[in-house]
Amino acid sequence: xxxxxxxxxxxxxxxxxxxxxxxxxxxxxxxxxxxxxxxxxxxxxxxxxxxxxxxxxxxxxxxxxxxxxxxxxxxxxxxxxxxxxxxxxxxxxxxxxxxxxxxxxxxxxxxxxxxxxxxxxxxxxxxxxxxxxxxxxxxxxxxxxxxxxxxxxxxxxxxxxxxxxxxxxxxxxxxxxxxxxxxxxxxxxxxxxxxxx
Amino acid sequence: xxxxxxxxxxxxxxxxxxxxxxxxxxxxxxxxxxxxxxxxxxxxxxxxxxxxxxxxxxxxxxxxxxxxxxxxxxxxxxxxxxxxxxxxxxxxxxxxxxxxxxxxxxxxxxxxxxxxxxxxxxxxxxxxxxxxxxxxxxxxxxxxxxxxxxxxxxxxxxx
Numbered sequence: 001x002x003x004x005x006x007x008x009x010x011x012x013x014x015x016x017x018x019x020x021x022x023x024x025x026x027x028x029x030x031x032x033x034x035x036x037x038x039x040x041x042x043x044x045x046x047x048x049x050x051x052x053x054x055x056x057x058x059x060x061x062x063x064x065x066x067x068x069x070x071x072x073x074x075x076x077x078x079x080x081x082x083x084x085x086x087x088x089x090x091x092x093x094x095x096x097x098x099x100x101x102x103x104x105x106x107x108x109x110x111x112x113x114x115x116x117x118x119x120x121x122x123x124x125x126x127x128x129x130x131x132x133x134x135x136x137x138x139x140x141x142x143x144x145x146x147x148x149x150x151x152x153x154x155x156x157x158x159x160x161x162x163x164x165x166x167x168x169x170x171x172x173x174x175x176x177x178x179x180x181x182x183x184x185x186x187x188x189x190x191x192x193x194x195x196x197x
Numbered sequence: 198x199x200x201x202x203x204x205x206x207x208x209x210x211x212x213x214x215x216x217x218x219x220x221x222x223x224x225x226x227x228x229x230x231x232x233x234x235x236x237x238x239x240x241x242x243x244x245x246x247x248x249x250x251x252x253x254x255x256x257x258x259x260x261x262x263x264x265x266x267x268x269x270x271x272x273x274x275x276x277x278x279x280x281x282x283x284x285x286x287x288x289x290x291x292x293x294x295x296x297x298x299x300x301x302x303x304x305x306x307x308x309x310x311x312x313x314x315x316x317x318x319x320x321x322x323x324x325x326x327x328x329x330x331x332x333x334x335x336x337x338x339x340x341x342x343x344x345x346x347x348x349x350x351x352x353x354x355x356x
């Protein structure tokens with residue numbers, strides 16, 4: 001995966017990616033969204049979703065490491081039972097991980113919370129998910145907005161636009177454009193949520 | 198996102214790839230009941246196998262080893278297993294078996310290769326029976342094993 005020339009939070013260096021690399025393009029767009037939420041809207045990011053995925057992977061790797069070490073110390077016929085248990089556990093965990101990534105995580109790359117500045121009302125929560133197919137140019141961004149104690153006010157917004165709208169010929173990201181689109185659906189979702197109330 | 202989370206995420210991604218390959222290999226070991234299910238022939242001339250052939254070995258207990266079978270066996274104290282043909286089998290009524298092997302290209306049997314005083318191979322010394330082979334594929338492994346550090350790793354995994 002190629003790395004984009006990083007933007008420090010302080011500086012405003014333009015982000016340049018290999019425009020033909022789908023992964024890099026998606027990451028650049030996702031990072032721009034995160035940046036907008038962090039800096040402009042002052043949301044704090046929550047990593048629970050990602051952390052759970054990391055924990056599952058970590059436990060799976062522990063099993064495989066244990067199998068490796070045990071088999072090294074007690075060559076095959078002796079380590080048979082341990083190998084069976086570890087291999088079974090590992091593949092089960094891989095299944096769980098795939099299930100988690102496919103159905104629970106589902107392209108969500110940002111979960112943020114906004115605490116009400118006045119400290120009066122409950123804060124709002126926002127989850128953004130994005131999808132960009134491998135050789136496709138259509139970037140689908142979905143935003144889910146929750147406000148209120150039990151997510152009493154919820155609404156979502158989405159847009160599907162070509163990545164060509166956000167990058168110039170050299171692969172430099174036009175931050176303002178993605179932020180403009182993001183802002184539109186965010187404001188829309190916010191006002192919809194309030195209307196439902 | 199904190200840099201440590203990014204780093205852990207990346208490391209875990211690589212670790213998962215390596216772990217999956219490792220666990221697939223261990224599963225193959227379990228499936229074939231053999232500690233070395235895939236072997237690379239390091240020296241040519243025995244049992245019609247040439248240098249660089251990839252051998253597929255299984256070790257099912259119900260699969261009896263008969264004279265004429267090509268087996269992989271390991272002598273005590275030697276690290277690299279040998280692939281030769283079984284030419285004689287002695288079986289006792291209680292199920293105890295012992296074997297004599299000989300390389301096809303050799304004019305004498307393997308007694309000279311066995312440990313001092315050993316005249317027959319025990320069943321435990323036999324790693325498995327060769328079920329099939331794939332020519333030339335192992336040449337890449339042999340090339341890699343010529344690199345100074347990799348050969349230690351490879352000899353352990355695929356001898």
